[in-house]
Amino acid sequence: MPVNSAVLVIGYRWESSGGSKACTQCQALHGQEFYYEPVGSQRHVDEMPTEQLHPNCRCRRRAIHAVKRPDDDEWVGDGTHGGRPSTNLQQEEPPPPGEGLFRDPILGLVWRKDAIKRGPVYGNYGGLGWTGGKDVDDPSTDPTKPPPKPIDQMDEHFEKHDRQFTNGKNERGDHQSNKELLQSLRDLPKDPRTWSREQHDKPMTEQEVTDANRIRSWALWYFGGEGLITRKFETATNGAQTRRGGTDLRTWMKAIRAPLQNFWLPLTCIVLFSFCMSCTHVPYPNQRKGPSVRYASFSPKENLIAFAFTSIAGSGIFLMNRQGEVRKWLTEDPPGHWHVNPVFSPDGQKIAFVSFEAGAGDRGNIYVIDKDGQNARQLTSSGDHDRNPRFSLDGGRIYFIRHDSWGSYPDISSRESWDSDIYYVNLSDGKVHQVTDQEFYRLYGFSVFPDEKHLLINTTAYVQKGYLLWKMNISDQKQVSPIEPDLTKFNPQPRYNYLNMYKFLEIIDTSLSRDGKFLAFDWQNPSYTSPGNWIGDQVYVTDMDNMQTTKLSNVRRGAGVADISPDNEQVLFLTVSNMDYSNCCYVKKSNLWIINRDGSGLRNFSLDFTAVMKQQPPNPKPTQ
């Protein structure tokens, strides 16, 4: 059912990884654009290299595309294209779709006038944040009234899909739910007139048939793409196969010499295992999962907490006090980006965070901003995924993980890479320096000890030695020693025994206190890992002097540690449970918790956004 519009590729943007490992040829072309119909100083596509620049070249050509408007004489894209006449299209004006809605002349879909960026809508339940024939944030919604019924058979499928999300069935299975919807849409009879319509006596009008067909085509395309992403997600654990070279080398070494122990199978399974574990604390948002706090950290000087929050009503980095009153909306996520990992500088005046660009080779860059939201400054722009910023003690440097985008598993939210290292950037001159040169395989996180001579690293790189936590000497990186919190009082055999081959402490997320005296982390007790009694990761805190450990959380479905307070008395942690999110400005029960270090005083945060939702964050254009 084509409409008179099209998406065309009008040119390409050359992209190299841009990172420190890119060759000079690749770096020189990085970011350059080439057009089929260049205007002014633009370059023609023919000037773009047709082949990769060298063997194993990692450059890519990102398409620059534009949407053709049927009633325009221009191809409209990024505004830089010269344009070309389109066919002269005459269309009858269709009837208006309803109050607060409009039908676009490009695809002929129905949209919310005030929420176009949430996508098109259909009936009472078709569309993101569209439920009961209204936007989820519509203040006129009366929660006491029963929601309206779906308008037809397709709307019933949308309603079921909505319900699955609302009931929280999809914390780990949203892809499954999307696949089900996709299949339901495919299974619908082709002619909408034959769909069941319990709420309507009259047959569908021509316009209704057109609308139904269009939204179904759109949804099939949209969720079809989700299907691709799903497969990426599901096969993330096969990533070891694509690791540079390794598999073959080992296989034929095995063929010519005595059989080697098959390293990859168990490692791949460990990847799967720890991938599941790491889902407890997902730092990168999926907007469909509903609102949630993604990360939080204490201010060292004031009674403040910075946190990354995602919701349809507003996303970005916020400041609140320890009572949960949100005081400031510091940054708003730009389209396609997520601001995550906010951390305070030692003087409490600045906040570093990561701006993560999903789906674009999974890039992340480190930014710093004043605590009042002013003076945003981009500190890194490598083309790789920079993450986990940590200020040095004097506040002059920000340490971070540079996670080679090209060495990533397909889903960046797994925080998995076979090529990660720790770097720092000087705030004074913006120069980036490499700290480790290990090309870590799966570097989950790190902390810098107060002496700034040692690092605490959390990696599966040396899993066969039984530990995921290591203390590394920066000046002599061969000097690594395991860190082993005493967990025997919770389980005499605290190590996870993987296929009787590897026994290791399954510790994933860590937070070292500012003075290095305490370590908070997530640990899954191996006694509770079978499907019948699985409880997920729980938060523990260890005294680094004697390795004595206290259990802090005891929640279903697991918890993930966020930060230890500057006085070492309290710990912030996150859970995966749904938030009680009654309206745009008040979260009665969030997924952010605070607890005393001795395990007492557990408290859930209610988040009151009333004071900040009406004022947009300053969100200044960052300077580099």
Add this chain to the structure above:
Amino acid sequence: MGSRLDQVEDFINHQVAGRLDTQWLQVKQDWEPKVVQSLGGIAQKCLQAITQALEGVFDDPPRRVSLGVLELRLGLEFEQIVQQRLDQTQNLLRGFVQSELAARSEILSLNGFAADPDGPPAIDPEQSNGRLAGLEVLRRSTMGSFQQFKRRVFADLGQFVTNGITPRALERRLILAGRWWAARLQSNARTVLFNAAARARRAYDQASATALH
């Protein structure tokens, strides 16, 4: 209304960009391992053939071998392995190009929803079967590195047969030669694959731009 249309366009562009990125990732995830494994596996297979040919040679007492017989036998086996795997990889690349063209069409036409009424642009099948897939380049680069590998292996075997090097040294040298060749083949496979992807996409984009002129 104008600004609303701009927002709709932004939305569509954003969605399309996401899908195009997914298409690129799909190459990395689905096709790269297949193609790299298919071509890179040649080195492994050839080393297995050497292992079989040398069976008993390191025993005590050793089985006697002549360099001529080894060269003849291995030469034939190598040729067979290379040809078979090369054909397999070329078939993979042909399938890959077709898949890329179909994916491009599906994404940019929003699954046929927002498409040129005349249908997707026609791509010359001759192009898609050969030039776009880079079959000739693949063949040349594979055969080139194969000749180098063969020379290296036969030189090592020659030294061994004439007692110039010990069995252990031979083993080590063969491993190194195999490692070198596997790395070269894998690198070539990746390069050919990503070139094929870039050519196929560009051919589709060019054809659709021409068709709408």
